[in-house]
Every structure is written in C-alpha cells, then in structure tokens.
Amino acid sequence: MVGLVGPVGADVARTAVAAQRCGAAWKFAIVDTNGYLLLAGPLRRRPRTVTRPRAVRGGVVELHITVEELHRYIGDPRVAEWAGVLAEIADAWADRDRFRERLAAHPGxxxxxxxxxxxxxxxxxxxxxxxxxxxxxxxxxxxxxxxxxxxxxxxxxxxxxxxxxxxxxxxxxxxxxxxxxxxxxxxxxxxxxxxxGEPIRPDLPEPDPASGVQEESAATGPAAPPPRTTDPGTAGR
Known part of the structure; x- marks a missing residue:
C-alpha cells in the first residue's frame, strides 16, 4: 500500500482497506509490469474479515495488481479472505474486451x-x-x-x-x-x-533487512542483501 507517508506493509494495508468496507468507492486497476494501467473498473465485492474493524466512511480504495500476481494469488490460502475480490477482478480481466468497449460506448x-x-x-x-x-x-x-x-x-x-x-x-x-x-x-x-503520467503503481522499495542479518564488517565484507519478495498484499488509497 502506498499512502501519504510512503509504502506500508501488506498487513497494515489489508487492515486499512478492510475498514473502508462501508461508504468508500472500491476500484481495481490491473497494471502492466511497469505499473501502467491496462484495465480499471468498479468492485462490488469486499474482503471477508474475521473481526470487522471500525468502519471508515468515504474515500476511494484502489487495488493495483498485475496479471501475473492475479493468477498467483487466486487460490492462495494466505489471502483467502480476498478470494471473492480476486475472483471479481479475474472475471473482469477475462471479459476485458467488453470492458474496453464501454470506454468507446459514446464517441459523440x-x-x-x-x-x-x-x-x-x-x-x-x-x-x-x-x-x-x-x-x-x-x-x-x-x-x-x-x-x-x-x-x-x-x-x-x-x-x-x-x-x-x-x-x-x-x-x-x-x-x-x-x-x-x-x-x-x-x-x-x-x-x-x-x-x-507516472506509473500508478511504482516499484516497491527493497524490504528492510530481517533482524539478525549480518552487518558489513571489515572481516566479513558486505552482508548479502535479502531476497526481494512480493507479499500478497493489495495497494489502495
């Protein structure tokens, strides 16, 4: 999630957007590998949460995801509560030709x-x-x-x-x-x-080193950087 103060972790992002279940306008944005828009549209489904946080009314939630991530996260048990939302986005991508026809529905x-x-x-x-x-x-x-x-x-x-x-x-x-x-x-x-315009989803920064990662020293040389991973979080604003 990219907010006004910069990127935040996936757990924080999921909690924040789950609080926007009521009153917020939810949209999806499927982006290419450079972060530029391929397809966008409204979302009707919301994530299932075990404990519903205090609702925050108003605002806009945009979920940014690549096609590769969409295919990877569907069926992933770590994001099971988002299964309905991901399925709706996948249906939209499968029906993308009709979605794009709507953009030219009233040319005059x-x-x-x-x-x-x-x-x-x-x-x-x-x-x-x-x-x-x-x-x-x-x-x-x-x-x-x-x-x-x-x-x-x-x-x-x-x-x-x-x-x-x-x-x-x-x-x-x-x-x-x-x-x-x-x-x-x-x-x-x-x-x-x-x-x-700038990509609507810029590259994420490298993650902070995990606790206990060996620091650079004269004896050991530079510590190996942690591998870059993608947490199955969503981006919203």
Missing part, C-alpha cells in the same frame, strides 16, 4: 462520463500539461482533438487538463495523443514536449 458525447471518466482519472493522475502536477480530479477531461472539430470521446482522445493548460491549444500550441496516455505538445515556437 460532449463530455467524458462514467466508465471512460473513471478510466482516464486512474490512468492519468495529473494534468497532462508539461511539468504540471495538478490532480486529474481537479482538472477538466479535455478532448485532445477538439470535440467541435470532430474529436471523439474515446480513450485515445481524452486527458485531464487543468485551467492553465486546457486553453493552450487556443494559444498556438498543438496537442496529439499518439497512444493512450501519451501526449505530444508542440509549442508555438516548434518545441516538442512529450508527457506521460
């Missing part, structure tokens, strides 16, 4: 709404303007090619743009989206700026 719509809006805000965390860090939720869902000029309301033609960068296309800048989530800005002076 004036505004991006519903599944498409959720997908864009998960894919692009921030405004796509060069160097901008304004949250996607505080930005407009902008048509890369203007709607009034035939731009469709589909995944490859929508991106968040803040109040500062949204009007730039009327100030001599041009904008294209060569592939979903990748934006190419050309300034009025002809300079090119390629932007892409």
């Amino acid at each position: 719509a004036r505004f991006a709404r519903g599944a498409l809006a959720d997908h864009i805000r998960i894919r692009d965390r921030n405004c796509v303007g060069p160097g901008c860090t304004r949250s996607a939720r505080r930005s407009d869902l902008d048509h890369t090619r203007e709607h009034g000029r035939g731009g469709r309301t589909v995944e490859i033609n929508i991106g968040p743009a803040c109040k500062r960068h949204h009007p730039d296309k009327d100030r001599g800048w041009t904008l294209t989206q060569p592939e979903p989530g990748v934006f190419l800005w050309i300034s009025s002076l002809g300079r090119a700026y390629r932007t892409r």
Whole structure:
C-alpha cells in the first residue's frame, strides 16, 4: 500500500482497506509490469474479515495488481479472505474486451462520463500539461482533438487538463495523443514536449533487512542483501 507517508506493509494495508468496507468507492486497476494501467473498473465485492474493524466512511480504495500476481494469488490460502475480490477482478480481466468497449460506448458525447471518466482519472493522475502536477480530479477531461472539430470521446482522445493548460491549444500550441496516455505538445515556437503520467503503481522499495542479518564488517565484507519478495498484499488509497 502506498499512502501519504510512503509504502506500508501488506498487513497494515489489508487492515486499512478492510475498514473502508462501508461508504468508500472500491476500484481495481490491473497494471502492466511497469505499473501502467491496462484495465480499471468498479468492485462490488469486499474482503471477508474475521473481526470487522471500525468502519471508515468515504474515500476511494484502489487495488493495483498485475496479471501475473492475479493468477498467483487466486487460490492462495494466505489471502483467502480476498478470494471473492480476486475472483471479481479475474472475471473482469477475462471479459476485458467488453470492458474496453464501454470506454468507446459514446464517441459523440460532449463530455467524458462514467466508465471512460473513471478510466482516464486512474490512468492519468495529473494534468497532462508539461511539468504540471495538478490532480486529474481537479482538472477538466479535455478532448485532445477538439470535440467541435470532430474529436471523439474515446480513450485515445481524452486527458485531464487543468485551467492553465486546457486553453493552450487556443494559444498556438498543438496537442496529439499518439497512444493512450501519451501526449505530444508542440509549442508555438516548434518545441516538442512529450508527457506521460507516472506509473500508478511504482516499484516497491527493497524490504528492510530481517533482524539478525549480518552487518558489513571489515572481516566479513558486505552482508548479502535479502531476497526481494512480493507479499500478497493489495495497494489502495
């Protein structure tokens, strides 16, 4: 789990998100090996817990998982309480073609709404303007090619743009989206700026050494680093 203060352990993450059973919006995000979005959608199921923690209302829980992890964790007894949630995500991945059709269900719509809006805000965390860090939720869902000029309301033609960068296309800048989530800005002076959001699930840091791990000394040399493991936890926010 990656929170405001950085990564936390899987046990803490599971406890924290289990407290969000009531009132929170739950979403899944299947990511590639680099942490970029492949498929996103809502979740109806919740983990089964032996002792229900005090409920926390409101907020958003996002579960980030790769396809390889999804296959590995299904049936894993260590995360048995999450079996229903994992099964729902696996069903969505198996039906991913239909999920993606929903993103292009209303290509002529004036505004991006519903599944498409959720997908864009998960894919692009921030405004796509060069160097901008304004949250996607505080930005407009902008048509890369203007709607009034035939731009469709589909995944490859929508991106968040803040109040500062949204009007730039009327100030001599041009904008294209060569592939979903990748934006190419050309300034009025002809300079090119390629932007892409950070991975929605960055690499996890190396784990802290276990207690009793041999420290480096002049006699023994550097201690061997602990093997990197992946705990079957989930990421949420």
